[in-house]
Amino acid sequence: MQLQIDAHQVHLWHLYVPEQDDPADHQAGNHALMALLTPEEREKHGRFHFARDRRRYLMTRGLIRSLLSRYVPQVAPADWRFENNEYGRPRIADAPVQARHIRFNISHSASLVVTAVAAEREVGVDVEHTTRNAPLEIAGHFFSPKEAQALQQLPAVQQPSRFWDLWTLKESYIKARGMGLSIPLDRFSFDLDGSGSEAIGFEHGLEGDSADRWQFWRMQPDDAHAVALCLERARDGREPRIVCLRATPLLASVEEFQGTVTRRSAGDRSPASAR
Template identity: 50%
Template sequence: MYRAASLLPLPAGDIHLWLCPHGDSGDPALDASYHALLTPQELRQKDRFHFARDRHRYLMTRVLVRTILSRYAPIAPHDWRFANGPFGRPRIDADPVIEETRGLDFNLSHTAGLIVLAIARDIELGVDVENIRRAAVLEAVDHFFAPAEARSLDALPTALQPHRFFELWTLKESYIKARGMGLQIPLDSFAFALDSPGDVGFALADPHGNASWHFQQLQPTPDHMVALCSSTDARIVCRETSPLQWERSLEVRTTRASKISPLSPIPPS
């Protein structure tokens, strides 16, 4: 069985957030090492992408998941197996289960220039990263966001609206990913209130729904915004890596976090 030099501890209540910067292409020799870690199915999936930059990003995401999971359990990167949940979310398929894989879960997001991998034990979690240098799709707000979110964004000066859009979008994506249901959850069925600096208020349209989710937002680079949703008030520990090359601890300040109590239910529109 594979044994890492030293497995990383992952205490209860911690979420490890791994940041992987990437370009549009890689070193051919290193990429060959990456290819050796993927399954035939993953290699076929990579080759379905039309553009080389998308093939490279897919390769990096799969290698990141495999190599980083091996920092927490004595399983070789190429031996990890995954199964999709009812709505397509990948989960660890550990058979036979070993102690280090019990409760271990992850969620992944990527955008131009950065891949983010969140790992925890016995915590439901979802993560989203967006490149905030791209154009904000402001016209989507009135059609897909909750009315209160649209009104709050419209009240801002025009120059501040793109930043608020990405704050809302990453938070909303992190929530639906934590729920593991994707767009089966309508984007207007829950809302965030961000008018108080540093705070994240959260409300559900269903007054009987479980609103006890916790949110944290970070901006690890000038170009990227990250939001994390978790089922408990977790401590985030950030690390940066280039798979099979290096890794290091990283201090990233939280820019927003959940208020102590959730908002009232969303009023009918």
């Protein structure tokens, strides 16, 4: 079945990585996924030391190839080729005409892979496992002075949650820009206490972008993960429809679910949901 997406939608795919392979489908499933990979991808898969890392890599590659072929069925999953831009962000190489409107971004934690798919607009996504200890000590190095100060002023019990909110938002932005850590994380800010009308603010010395260009959402797909989504605004100003889906690597099973968009980012306190 072909999937349709337009410039006013974002499809946010969630793929959970099991702790261990299911013996019932391990051999057949892995064989089907490995058949989609290029020789270079198979070599990279074999270099991972831990089985869980190999499993996550294999499932992720299978998912993105299967996904793209659902949107562009003229290309078989095994036939997609990818390249990295100068900052290391993956993109479709030699994209056929039917795929040139597709934008995608991938993020993963230990147990959850999230893939954002959009049309004609840049998109970035980040997911973090929030049950691990938040490295609050790095806030002074990677957050803006304003963010770090606001974080410190919170009660201790609230600081880990705020840390993950800020971290995922920042990661989603630099991934949407496609420039990675070449953009200093301390040169732009998010005011999550919300008095301004813009979701993102740029510090002195960071140029080349406009705060009005981007929209942000924070989400909680389950009790153990935080997700942030960054999306380039539509030229006509229409709000996007965010469709949240659970998937398997080969898309043998797809389930849409609602309500994971829990909060809009700073400056917009209106209720949000996966509409």
